[in-house]
Amino acid sequence: MTEAAGAETRSGRDVMLDIRGVETFYGRIQALRGVDIEVCRGEIVTLIGANGAGKSTLLMTVCGDPRAAAGRITLDGVDITYKATFEIVRMGLAQAPEGRRIFPRMTVRENLQLGATTGDEEHFDGDLERVYDLFPILRNRADQRGGTLSGGEQQMLAIGRALMSRPRLLLLDEPSLGLAPMIVKQIFEVVAEINNAGTTVFLVEQNAYHALRLADRGYVMANGRIILSGTGEELLANAEVRAAYLEGGH
Amino acid sequence: MAATIPHAGRPVDRRGILIELGGTALVVFALTVSLVGFHIKDISGGIALDLRFVDVASAVAIAIVVRGWLILMRHGHHRVVAASAAAVAAVLVVSLLFGGAGVQPWLPFKAQLLQWLLAVLSAGFAIGSAVRMARERRPVLSGAGAAQDGAQDGAAPDEQAALMDRVSAQVQRNALWIGAVLFLAAAAFPFMPGVNLQYLDIAVLVLTYIMLGWGLNIVVGLAGLLDLGYVAFYAVGAYSFALFASPDSPLLQDLGWTEGVSFWLCLPFAGLMAALAGVALGFPVLRLRGDYLAIVTLGFGEMIRVTLLNFYSLTKGPDGISNIPPPSLLGYSTQSKMDEETLENTTEFHTAMGWEFDQADTTILLYFVILAMALATNFFTVRVRKLPVGRAWEALREDEIACRSLGINPTNTKLTAFGFGAMFGGFAGSFFATRQTFVSPESFTFIESAVILAIVVLGGFGSQIGVVVAAFLLIGLPEIFRELQEYRMLFFGGSMVLIMLWRPAGLLAHREPTIRMHGRRARASTGSGG
Structure with a gap:
């Protein structure tokens, strides 16, 4: 199953995450209908689309839950379609899942410690400092329970927790959901910073404007299919995208 | 009227x-x-x-x-x-x-x-x-007397609940002090004036259940796995010890050994056997969740009991295994010579010390053995929460999906929780065997599992001191009130109902109110997402 690591694909670029023809079902309902997405090393790629288009399903399918019924997902050339979630995560992929899913009864620090489950102990202190530097508010809240944080702080915690495993590829699922515009801006700035430090980012967003401005490339999803793709600027300028996702106050 | x-x-x-x-x-x-x-x-x-x-x-x-x-x-x-x-x-x-x-x-x-x-x-x-x-x-x-009266009626229970919440929060904050005081009281208990053999016996029993409660708390309280068959591991531990320690055991006779193995040698073995039983049970069933897991563990508890009942050549079935010796002390036997001919060439502790044999001394020894074992269980639980594996258990209880997305292997993590919980059940089982000097399958019925679980639930999931309080309420009080005969169970049931009405999360449970809100919000956003 394993091809040469860091497979060069049709486009000749260094593809890290390669999603090919993926179909996913919830029972009889088909959520994904043959999705093709490439995420190259060092990029920020965003996937935008309306509610229920299948964006979160795609991210979850990449993590192996639910499993793809058809198609193939490779990470650095290694087929991960049928791997268990925790094995995929141990290969250097981390996700800040939808709904944040932080541990509300544990302290911020404990949450971050859990994020470092797969990492080496020697890096722990340095990684913790790095997360605290990215999100200074977490440093102040270190001994507070996760459930007592505000929505924005919880999102920062979720991202910070994902970073603790030193991922090569970071998946973010709607980090802006339910947050004040100021906080959204702050979070997107940090995502750019994370990317500059060498982590590839795959960002799923409803907030198309911010996401497309940030991203190198973008995909637009509707009804479980990719209907458009291009660079961030191209998509921002696209009339269809403007009409469907940007008009009306994002 | x-x-x-x-x-x-x-x-x-x-x-x-x-x-x-x-x-x-x-x-x-x-x-x-x-x-x-x-x-x-x-x-x-x-x-x-x-x-x-x-x-x-x-x-x-x-x-x-x-x-x-x-x-x-x-x-x-x-x-x-x-x-x-x-x-x-x-x-x-x-x-x-x-x-x-x-x-x-x-x-x-x-x-x-x-x-x-x-x-x-x-x-x-x-x-x-x-x-x-x-x-x-x-x-x-x-x-407006009537209206005010009504308002007061409504307010009183709330005030009480808030008071109890504050008490639990205080207890949690001062756990170290309370623990130290309780420990000193427990250590001094056998030597207090007015403590007779009966009270000492009850104390040993209560401590056994405290240990079982703490052991089960690892599985239920920390890892959040509902285990209705905990008594199975208790039984495995008891029989692992009994089979090697009692001169009457068929296994010992088959092996041709004339002397039983010492309690202290058997103890780790019994724990190991119980842990293996836990892992063996856990391996196929831990992919089940919640109620389904509870049903399977319930079945497992019965399976062990029925096996013990019918595997006559090994366990002597319903006859049970008798003549299990009490734990030795510093290599000396602690039995009186009168009831054991086979021990004639061994030296007893009381003769070595030049004391008269006294049943109370044996009970005091048992008391300290179970106290030490229970404290070891508690120490393990408190420490393991600070280790990655313990933190992973708690995280798994909170959110399994999040755990997997962090690279935690849920099956292995649950297995370790099950194994460790079972191990402490096994330790308690060997103690039970040595204390009773007799084991039979009858001691390991479902009601035992239910009582142990009730202790954990009543005390408040994950609360160590809560388990102590609940074990005292559920085991100690009924023993002290033996005079009530069958009304005892009526009181037992009644007080359980009342406590669950009054403190549904357990006597000393103290939870952050944000959890429920968060749960609702998380679910709502899952529903709306693409």
Whole structure:
């Protein structure tokens, strides 16, 4: 199953995450209908689309839950379609899942410690400092329970927790959901910073404007299919995208 | 008493009151007629059915009177209630104290304690209504006595819940101090004046259940896996020890060993066997969740018991294995020579020390052994929470999906929790075997699992001190109140119901209120996402 690591694909670029023809079902309902997405090393790629288009399903399918019924997902050339979630995560992929899913009864620090489950102990202190530097508010809240944080702080915690495993590829699922515009801006700035430090980012967003401005490339999803793709600027300028996702106050 | 109702200031729904009283009587009658009404007695040459309908009638009458008082209080007749309840209490107390044998037959129930409880109940009603009366007299000016009364009724339980919440929070904050005090008290207990063999025995029993509760708390409280078959590991531990330690064990005879293996050697082995049983059970079933896992563990508990019952060549089935020696001390046996011929060439601890053999000394030894074992369990639990594996257990209880997305292998993590929990069950099992000197499958029925789980639930999931309190309430009190005979279980059940109504999350559970909100929010956003 394993091809040469860091497979060069049709486009000749260094593809890290390669999603090919993926179909996913919830029972009889088909959520994904043959999705093709490439995420190259060092990029920020965003996937935008309306509610229920299948964006979160795609991210979850990449993590192996639910499993793809058809198609193939490779990470650095290694087929991960049928791997268990925790094995995929141990290969250097981390996700800040939808709904944040932080541990509300544990302290911020404990949450971050859990994020470092797969990492080496020697890096722990340095990684913790790095997360605290990215999100200074977490440093102040270190001994507070996760459930007592505000929505924005919880999102920062979720991202910070994902970073603790030193991922090569970071998946973010709607980090802006339910947050004040100021906080959204702050979070997107940090995502750019994370990317500059060498982590590839795959960002799923409803907030198309911010996401497309940030991203190198973008995909637009509707009804479980990719209907458009291009660079961030191209998509921002696209009339269809403007009409469907940007008009009306994002 | 019912005659006073029509004179009340407010219109009274007589029919409703009659239905209420009748309903109460009916429920109490239905409950008591089977539980109390028929009593099977041992008589020479068999058993006899003893009909105790007088007791049933008394119970029904008491229920009607109490309900009547409640109704009267609801309608504002506090004076009537205060007077009649005080009268009843006074009569009961006087006749209990000074009545002697002549009055006894006229009192309801035979057990002294029940009569005292009745007296306390009526006194409580008298005081309660007197307090209300005083409270009502003051705000008469506002003319809204009834409304205020209602408001106070509603507020009281809330205040109480808040108080208990504060208590639990305090307990959690000062856990170290409370733990130290409890430890010192426990260490000094056998040497306190007034502690006799009976109390010591009860203390050993309570400590055994505390240890079991702490052990199960690893599985249920920390890892959040509902285990209804914990007694299986208790049984595995008990039999692992019994089979190697008792000279009567078929295994020992098959092996051709004449002497049993020491408790201290067997203890780790029993823990290991129980842990293996835990892992063996866990491996196929841990992909199940919640209720399904509970059902399978329930079945596993029964499987172990039935196996022990039927594997006659190894376990001697229902006959059980007897002659299990008590733990040795510094290499010396602690048995008296009288009951064991095979030990003739060994030296006993009491002879080595030049003491007389005393059963109490053996019990004190057992007490300290179980105290040390229980503390070891507690220490393990407290420490493991700070280690990655313990943190992973707790995280798994909170959110399995998040755990997987962090690279935690859920199956392995659950298996370790199951294994460690089972191990401590196994340790407690070997202690049980050495204390009873006899094991049979009968000791490992489902009710044991239920009691251990009740201790954990009642104490509040994950609360270490809560387990101590609950074990004392559930095991210690019924033992102390043995005098109550079968009413004991009625009280047991009743207090369980009351505690669960009052503190549904457990006596000393202290949870952040944000959890529930967060749970709702998380679910809502899952629903709306693409």
